[in-house]
Amino acid sequence: xxxxxxxxxxxxxxxxxxxxxxxxxxxxxxxxxxxxxxxxxxxxxxxxxxxxxxxxxxxxxxxxxxxxxxxxxxxxxxxxxxxxxxxxxxxxxxxxxxxxxxxxxxxxxxxxxxxxxxxxxxxxx
Numbered sequence: 838x839x840x841x842x843x844x845x846x847x848x849x850x851x852x853x854x855x856x857x858x859x860x861x862x863x864x865x866x867x868x869x870x871x872x873x874x875x876x877x878x879x880x881x882x883x884x885x886x887x888x889x890x891x892x893x894x895x896x897x898x899x900x901x902x903x904x905x906x907x908x909x910x911x912x913x914x915x916x917x918x919x920x921x922x923x924x925x926x927x928x929x930x931x932x933x934x935x936x937x938x939x940x941x942x943x944x945x946x947x948x949x950x951x952x953x954x955x956x957x958x959x960x961x962x
Contacts, residue, residue: 873922873934879960882938893951901941 868881895901904914905924916924927934942959946952953959 869938871920871922873920873927874931879956880962882959883961893949
């Protein structure tokens, strides 16, 4: 009886841990989130990570989550566990970081001739 109780408790604890890990994984992102943006000029950009990657046929994480060392892109390395602001530092002015996001997202949309280009298409009120 004691062994069954221990096994049941272990299964319950592992299930709860699994649920928390998946709930906070990047796959569930619905908005672009970066702690550097403390004051917003516009609403957060709507962005469903999984849906975007499926629609855009993106399988390689480094397509968006690039990683550079000494200003050279490192192949087979990604920055998916980091916020953009960790490398693209801002002092008091968030505009340079905002421009990096726009270059990454809007630049790809322009290149692929797909996806939103206008402010209100991403920053929905």
